[in-house]
Amino acid sequence: MFITAHTSAALWISTRITDPILAFILGIVSHFIFDMIPHGDESLADHVEGKRAKFLYEMRVAFIDTILAVVLIYFFVSHGPVVNPYVLYPAVLGTWLPDIAWIAIEHFKLTKFYWYIVYHGKLHNFFDWQYSIVYGVPFQIIVTLSVLKMSF
Numbered sequence: 001m002f003i004t005a006h007t008s009a010a011l012w013i014s015t016r017i018t019d020p021i022l023a024f025i026l027g028i029v030s031h032f033i034f035d036m037i038p039h040g041d042e043s044l045a046d047h048v049e050g051k052r053a054k055f056l057y058e059m060r061v062a063f064i065d066t067i068l069a070v071v072l073i074y075f076f077v078s079h080g081p082v083v084n085p086y087v088l089y090p091a092v093l094g095t096w097l098p099d100i101a102w103i104a105i106e107h108f109k110l111t112k113f114y115w116y117i118v119y120h121g122k123l124h125n126f127f128d129w130q131y132s133i134v135y136g137v138p139f140q141i142i143v144t145l146s147v148l149k150m151s152f
């Protein structure tokens, strides 16, 4: 899923939990649960030729996605319920870390950790059901807004 959708889970966690370490761990767990839900972005870079070009394309999307996630956090902090920043930010880091780890392993070619990329990819295909990004983006916007609503 997009980082923005994962971030909404972090916001929700920060309204329910007071322990920063638990918030961080639940952030990671929520990432993997969200990734298991068929979310329509697996074919995001299918039109791009070449593994490296594909990766760079995904990174450009991730860059925009991260900006949106920061805007979401800003909106939540300025308009949402009062939450402890020492809980909110560990939760955010937890939801981002699984994808940051994937990007770092791929980018720096950390072959020792390629098992993680395989594991992360397998989670994405847990239900073995893929669909178009045309439905994936609206679906993820709905997920993000629904979880955001639950956090208010």
Ligand SMILES: [Zn+2]
Binding pocket: 001, 031, 035, 098, 099, 120
């Ligand atoms: Zn992921």
